Amino acid sequence: MKARFIYFMVIGLMAFTVMTSCVPVRKMKAEHRKIPDDFGTTIDYTNMAAMPWKDFFKDPNLIALIDTALHANQELNIVLQEIEISQNEVMARKGEYLPALGLAAGAGVDKTARYTPLGANEATTDIEPGLAMPDPVPDIMVGVFASWELDIWKKLRNTKKAAAMRYLATTEGKNFMVTRLIAEIATSYYELLALDNQLAILQQNINLQNNALEIVKAQKQSARVTELAVRRFEAQVLHTRSLQYAIKQQIVETENKLNFLVGRFPQHIDRDYNTFFDFQVEAVATGVPAQLLANRPDIRQAEFMLAASKLDVNAARAQFYPGMRITAGIGLQAFNPAYLAKTPESMLYSLAGDLVAPLINRKAIKAAYFNANAKQIQSVFTYEQTILSAYIEVYNQVSNLANLEKSYDLKQKQVKALVESIQISNDLFRSARADYMEVLLTQRDALESRFELVETKKQLLSAMVQLYQALGGGWQS
Numbered sequence: 001m002k003a004r005f006i007y008f009m010v011i012g013l014m015a016f017t018v019m020t021s022c023v024p025v026r027k028m029k030a031e032h033r034k035i036p037d038d039f040g041t042t043i044d045y046t047n048m049a050a051m052p053w054k055d056f057f058k059d060p061n062l063i064a065l066i067d068t069a070l071h072a073n074q075e076l077n078i079v080l081q082e083i084e085i086s087q088n089e090v091m092a093r094k095g096e097y098l099p100a101l102g103l104a105a106g107a108g109v110d111k112t113a114r115y116t117p118l119g120a121n122e123a124t125t126d127i128e129p130g131l132a133m134p135d136p137v138p139d140i141m142v143g144v145f146a147s148w149e150l151d152i153w154k155k156l157r158n159t160k161k162a163a164a165m166r167y168l169a170t171t172e173g174k175n176f177m178v179t180r181l182i183a184e185i186a187t188s189y190y191e192l193l194a195l196d197n198q199l200a201i202l203q204q205n206i207n208l209q210n211n212a213l214e215i216v217k218a219q220k221q222s223a224r225v226t227e228l229a230v231r232r233f234e235a236q237v238l239h240t241r242s243l244q245y246a247i248k249q250q251i252v253e254t255e256n257k258l259n260f261l262v263g264r265f266p267q268h269i270d271r272d273y274n275t276f277f278d279f280q281v282e283a284v285a286t287g288v289p290a291q292l293l294a295n296r297p298d299i300r301q302a303e304f305m306l307a308a309s310k311l312d313v314n315a316a317r318a319q320f321y322p323g324m325r326i327t328a329g330i331g332l333q334a335f336n337p338a339y340l341a342k343t344p345e346s347m348l349y350s351l352a353g354d355l356v357a358p359l360i361n362r363k364a365i366k367a368a369y370f371n372a373n374a375k376q377i378q379s380v381f382t383y384e385q386t387i388l389s390a391y392i393e394v395y396n397q398v399s400n401l402a403n404l405e406k407s408y409d410l411k412q413k414q415v416k417a418l419v420e421s422i423q424i425s426n427d428l429f430r431s432a433r434a435d436y437m438e439v440l441l442t443q444r445d446a447l448e449s450r451f452e453l454v455e456t457k458k459q460l461l462s463a464m465v466q467l468y469q470a471l472g473g474g475w476q477s
Contacts, residue, residue, distance in 0.1 A: 024366060026370070035289045035387060036289055039394055041398060043288060044288075045288060047471060048287075048471060049295045049472040050476070053182050056282075056474075059279070061269075061270045061272070065189060069182075073262065075177070090164050096156050097157055100147050109138050111135070111137070138336065139335055140335065140337055143331015144330055145331075147327045152322075154318065158315040161308075165307045183465050187466075190276075190458050190462055192255060192269060193276040194276065194454050196251065199247045200273065201451065205240055205447045206240050209236055240447070255268070284401060286394060286467075289394070291472075292394070292471070295471060296390050297472065298390070299390055309376040312375065312376070313373055313376050320357075322357035324356075390472075394471060398467065404456060415449045415450055419446055421442050
């Protein structure tokens with residue numbers, strides 16, 4: 001008996017050695033986490049991304065919009081359901097490597113043909129002396145059955161861990177969406193304030209041009225200018241008046257864009273456009289690039305997906321190894337309910353163990369393993385690409401912010417000079433020391449410069465928001 005046991009053990013070990021030696025091996029690609037030491041500026045470990053969004057933004061109307069969007073935005077709520085789905089997937093994968101227990105009950109009837117060996121045997125068999133087998137024979141059964149796949153190679157546990165990593169990745173994906181949603185709302189809000197200011201500037205300019213038109217009309221009556229000057233001034237007033245309708249349409253569309261992001265139908269957006277030029281650009285605190293790995297939700301999302309892909313490779317490789325399943329059951333079975341309580345005659349039980357391993361035609365398993373390996377390599381490149389993209393975003397916004405600040409200072413001086421030149425040109429025109437074309441050109445240049453100043457201010461505020469998002473700020477509550 002001992003020799004036979006040793007014989008079977010040797011045969012089993014040889015079979016296992018053959019199976020494992022035929023398992024294909026592919027190395028998993030390692031990711032590179034190297035990142036530059038700075039963003040092209042002086043190294044400062046203070047990072048504005050750590051600031052909660054309610055502290056970063058100062059406008060109460062903007063804060064109210066963002067707060068509403070975080071509860072009502074449909075796309076964000078869709079992502080929250082994806083998190084729920086991922087969490088349920090973890091629960092499902094966890095249940096796969098735990099024993100399964102089930103309760104079974106059944107009833108039926110069986111009629112065996114009389115002129116068969118089994119039928120003839122039943123006809124001559126008594127259950128007890130004087131008590132024959134019923135015909136047809138009922139069958140009643142109740143029992144408990146269990147099955148358990150032994151996770152010898154950690155296939156099921158790796159699958160469960162991979163699902164957990166994807167759940168965490170989905171959570172980080174939600175955080176990344178929050179940062180993008182907040183940045184988009186803030187950018188659109190500043191755009192709306194800029195349009196309000198441009199409309200106000202336009203209306204002020206219309207008043208100035210109307211006054212200049214009245215002066216030209218008076219001078220025409222005194223024969224100091226011709227009808228051509230009057231017509232040119234009228235055309236300029238009409239052109240300026242027409243511009244306001246295009247801006248009004250942009251205001252409507254921008255308001256509705258904000259309403260869509262907030263998750264509601266079109267309505268007025270509360271705001272005070274007079275505060276637009278009061279917003280100050282905060283001192284830039286970018287921290288060090290290495291902090292992006294912890295602050296950027298999209299980088300952490302890619303990192304969790306990379307971890308999941310590695311576990312998928314291990315789980316796919318385990319498919320080549322033998323799997324063992326234990327099944328067991330115990331219950332009561334009889335053709336009469338009265339006999340169910342009579343044990344051990346009515347008792348049934350079973351216990352079995354299966355050891356199964358793929359030997360030939362393993363193409364499907366190989367394909368799954370090779371696919372898992374390819375996806376792991378994809379995840380490495382995605383992770384590295386996400387880090388590279390994040391660094392370039394911050395680098396670009398730091399440069400953009402610095403250049404916009406310089407441009408804004410110069411445009412402020414330009415606007416001041418051109419606004420002062422309007423009064424000078426009007427005075428010179430009244431004294432006949434300047435013609436009407438100089439007045440028209442001065443008014444046009446002043447209007448354009450004021451528009452450009454508003455646009456630059458909007459770009460400056462938007463750049464600050466984009467830098468805050470690029471650094472990973474906004475998802476903290």
